[in-house]
Amino acid sequence: MDLATxxxxxxxxxxxxxxxxxxxxxxxxxxxxxxxxxxxxxFAHSEVFITGAVVGFEVFRVLQNSELNGYLKLLxxxxxxxxxxxxxxxxxxxxxxRPLRNAPRLVPLITAIGVSLILQxxxxxxxxxxGRFDLTYTLPAGFSDKFCAAEGSSCAPLGNFLRxxxxxxxxxxxxxxxxxxxxxxxxxxxxNRTRLGKxxxxxxxxxxxxxxxxxxxxxxxxxxxxxxxxxxxxxGVLFGMKFGTVNAYSGFDPGxxxxxxxxxxxxxxxxxxxxxxxxxxxxxxxxGVMNIFGNLMGSAxxxxxxxxxxxxxxxxxxxxxxxxKPTGLLGKSNVEKV
Amino acid sequence: MxxxxxxxxxxxxxxxxxxxxxxxxxxASISPLSGGQSNLGTQIRNGAQLAVNEYAPQFKKxxxxxxxxxxxxxxxxxxGTAAARKIAADNQILAVVGTLNxxxxxxxxxxxxxxxxxxxxxxxxxNQVTDRGLANMNRxxxxxxxxxxxxxxxxxxNLKAKKAYVLNDKTAYGEGLAGEVEKALKAKGVSIxxxxxxxxxxxxxxxxxxxxxxxPDAIYFGxxxxxxxxxxxxxxGAGITTPVVGxxxxxxxxLPVIVGKAGANNIYFTTVxxxxxxxxxxKVFAANFQKSFNLxxxxxxxxxxxxxxxxxxxxxxxxxxxxNKAPSRKQVQDAIRKGTFKGLLSGEVSFNSVGDRKAATxxxxxxxxxxxxxxxxxxxxxxxx
Numbered sequence: 001m002d003l004a005t006x007x008x009x010x011x012x013x014x015x016x017x018x019x020x021x022x023x024x025x026x027x028x029x030x031x032x033x034x035x036x037x038x039x040x041x042x043f044a045h046s047e048v049f050i051t052g053a054v055v056g057f058e059v060f061r062v063l064q065n066s067e068l069n070g071y072l073k074l075l076x077x078x079x080x081x082x083x084x085x086x087x088x089x090x091x092x093x094x095x096x097x098r099p100l101r102n103a104p105r106l107v108p109l110i111t112a113i114g115v116s117l118i119l120q121x122x123x124x125x126x127x128x129x130x131g132r133f134d135l136t137y138t139l140p141a142g143f144s145d146k147f148c149a150a151e152g153s154s155c156a157p158l159g160n161f162l163r164x165x166x167x168x169x170x171x172x173x174x175x176x177x178x179x180x181x182x183x184x185x186x187x188x189x190x191x192n193r194t195r196l197g198k199x200x201x202x203x204x205x206x207x208x209x210x211x212x213x214x215x216x217x218x219x220x221x222x223x224x225x226x227x228x229x230x231x232x233x234x235x236g237v238l239f240g241m242k243f244g245t246v247n248a249y250s251g252f253d254p255g256x257x258x259x260x261x262x263x264x265x266x267x268x269x270x271x272x273x274x275x276x277x278x279x280x281x282x283x284x285x286x287x288g289v290m291n292i293f294g295n296l297m298g299s300a301x302x303x304x305x306x307x308x309x310x311x312x313x314x315x316x317x318x319x320x321x322x323x324x325k326p327t328g329l330l331g332k333s334n335v336e337k338v
Numbered sequence: 339m340x341x342x343x344x345x346x347x348x349x350x351x352x353x354x355x356x357x358x359x360x361x362x363x364x365x366a367s368i369s370p371l372s373g374g375q376s377n378l379g380t381q382i383r384n385g386a387q388l389a390v391n392e393y394a395p396q397f398k399k400x401x402x403x404x405x406x407x408x409x410x411x412x413x414x415x416x417x418g419t420a421a422a423r424k425i426a427a428d429n430q431i432l433a434v435v436g437t438l439n440x441x442x443x444x445x446x447x448x449x450x451x452x453x454x455x456x457x458x459x460x461x462x463x464x465n466q467v468t469d470r471g472l473a474n475m476n477r478x479x480x481x482x483x484x485x486x487x488x489x490x491x492x493x494x495x496n497l498k499a500k501k502a503y504v505l506n507d508k509t510a511y512g513e514g515l516a517g518e519v520e521k522a523l524k525a526k527g528v529s530i531x532x533x534x535x536x537x538x539x540x541x542x543x544x545x546x547x548x549x550x551x552x553x554p555d556a557i558y559f560g561x562x563x564x565x566x567x568x569x570x571x572x573x574x575g576a577g578i579t580t581p582v583v584g585x586x587x588x589x590x591x592x593l594p595v596i597v598g599k600a601g602a603n604n605i606y607f608t609t610v611x612x613x614x615x616x617x618x619x620x621k622v623f624a625a626n627f628q629k630s631f632n633l634x635x636x637x638x639x640x641x642x643x644x645x646x647x648x649x650x651x652x653x654x655x656x657x658x659x660x661x662n663k664a665p666s667r668k669q670v671q672d673a674i675r676k677g678t679f680k681g682l683l684s685g686e687v688s689f690n691s692v693g694d695r696k697a698a699t700x701x702x703x704x705x706x707x708x709x710x711x712x713x714x715x716x717x718x719x720x721x722x723x
Contacts (some may be wrong), residue, residue, distance in 0.1 A: 009550075013543075013544060016543040016544070033687050095362075124372075132374065132565065133374075133592070134567070134595060136373075136571070136595060136596055164663065170576075172574065186638060221528075223597060243568065243572065244571040244572060244575065245540075245567065247564075249374065250539065253539060253540065285544045286544075287544075288543075288548075289548055291532075292548055306534035310538070310544060
């Protein structure tokens with residue numbers, strides 16, 4: 001195989017990894033925001049996110065035969081998923097975490113895992129009652145098309161550019177990245193530029209002092225869960241769009257990876273979560289195709305590293321980071337005050 | 339005198355009591371009733387339940403109350419083995435129907451072996467399942483070393499592929515099957531451009547990138563429908579129409595649902611569970627199944643039914659040999675291994691010395707626009723007699 005065929009392949013693998021990375025990044029934000037405010041790993045986030053995916057599926061299913069514009073359908077799916085997942089997350093915090101806020105740290109962690117298991121089966125029952133288990137996204141026409149269809153056909157400037165560098169993406173991948181970027185920008189604006197964001201940051205820094213300054217910390221924590229859940233809802237719809245099929249139990253794997261991404265980037269740090277997600281997406285995809293290079297270079301060792309190692313590879317990176325930079329890539333060390 | 343009369347009448351009452359009280363005989367089923375493979379597992383349980391309903395009157399005549407106790411293994415070896423231990427502890431259970439997954443059957447049958455509890459599998463195809471030579475483990479379906487070559491023959495012969503990409507799901511079932519296919523493909527001069535395993539359930543992008551690069555004429559995936567369906571959906575989404583061939587793990591009506599009707603084309607699978615239209619006696623069964631469970635029967639439902647019938651006829655044979663008294667587990671185990679069972683949907687069943695069915699049939703199915711169409715069928719024999 002020569003360089004001319006291999007180069008577009010590598011570019012494609014990296015671009016594919018970045019698209020995947022955006023999904024992880026937005027899920028990771030859900031973990032990182034809650035951690036930033038409460039120092040709690042919300043293990044139920046993987047189910048909050050898959051609830052978003054299920055809501056998205058239902059919206060696409062109901063609107064399947066309607067004449068609505070495809071983008072409008074997507075917008076409706078995103079908004080519905082944001083609302084349901086956001087409110088669900090607030091509810092989880094109110095019922096499962098708030099009563100335990102002063103308990104030892106391990107206690108809410110265990111509750112989180114319990115909530116996660118309960119939600120899985122609730123989702124399973126809800127869809128199961130209608131005789132469904134695997135939910136297949138029926139995307140609006142055109143979403144699954146190649147971004148720039150046939151060779152020589154007219155194409156948007158972006159499509160032409162992608163074709164020149166040999167990248168092969170579907171329209172839904174481009175939509176996914178755009179939605180992710182818009183959500184990230186909006187989140188950044190809310191956290192850094194609004195009074196609400198300022199209050200949330202104050203609570204994150206010191207809950208008691210923020211309370212003394214007249215900030216209702218419970219309200220701010222609820223707001224954080226609402227925003228984190230809404231992001232989870234968005235990522236759920238994006239996940240369903242990207243992979244086509246979800247079920248009540250699909251949340252676990254991407255949840256763990258996104259959590260890893262949050263730790264890799266530095267848990268509690270918003271840009272860190274994004275960086276971690278993108279890195280993990282690319283690393284996973286590169287490890288997954290390692291055996292092709294092994295075959296080319298005649299290296300038997302490299303040839304055995306195939307897609308079954310892509311998860312382990314990602315976690316290996318995490319372990320290395322934790323050994324050499326325990327705060328994560330962009331995390332700040334948390335100095336314990338005595 | 340009065341005293342003896344009283345004690346006699348008490349004795350008589352006691353004797354009558356034991357005569358009229360039914361001895362309970364149970365068979366158990368182990369299959370995934372929850373989780374991603376529950377669609378197939380429920381079929382097996384329902385099939386076994388139909389057989390039990392059908393045989394209950396015969397057992398009643400001999401004074402036995404017949405019951406099916408279904409266990410859920412969630413397609414997980416540890417859960418399945420735990421279920422097997424519970425079954426071994428219940429002395430009324432005389433035989434087991436199960437499992438769906440070879441990876442579950444192997445440890446579960448080992449856990450049942452010390453108590454001589456016979457197991458008849460409606461689905462397990464991994465060679466290892468019977469190669470261990472356990473006295474209790476039997477199966478009514480063909481083995482991977484016949485299913486593998488059949489898949490390879492189909493790829494090389496019918497699809498005329500020169501290059502193939504082989505994938506597996508890293509379970510005892512998928513890895514075993516893909517290994518057999520790869521061996522047979524190489525023997526036929528088909529070059530293997532890629533061979534790997536993956537436990538991934540949603541993201542197949544790196545594998546699809548490699549398939550795009552290596553351009554195989556056919557893809558073989560040893561695994562189960564819930565994983566392969568997602569893979570095919572993404573493969574077709576990426577614009578690759580290469581035929582995908584698999585084993586009986588694809589034999590589920592959920593497959594076209596996951597793939598989506600538009601992409602559910604050019605998919606082939608070898609299966610040990612016959613399509614119902616290929617089974618002559620299946621019409622009545624299908625109607626009963628639909629009526630009892632309000633669910634369309636599939637191949638594994640029919641095989642769950644057949645496997646349960648083998649265990650029930652085995653218990654009846656053992657009971658007859660035991661003067662119509664409840665047989666021991668050991669007696670049932672021997673009766674099943676040595677017996678010949680008739681009147682099954684899939685024809686006559688008898689087992690060889692290690693528990694493989696002496697003559698089995700393999701079917702190749704084609705998925706066209708989401709519908710399963712019988713492509714061809716072939717008879718197969720186990721390596722031992």
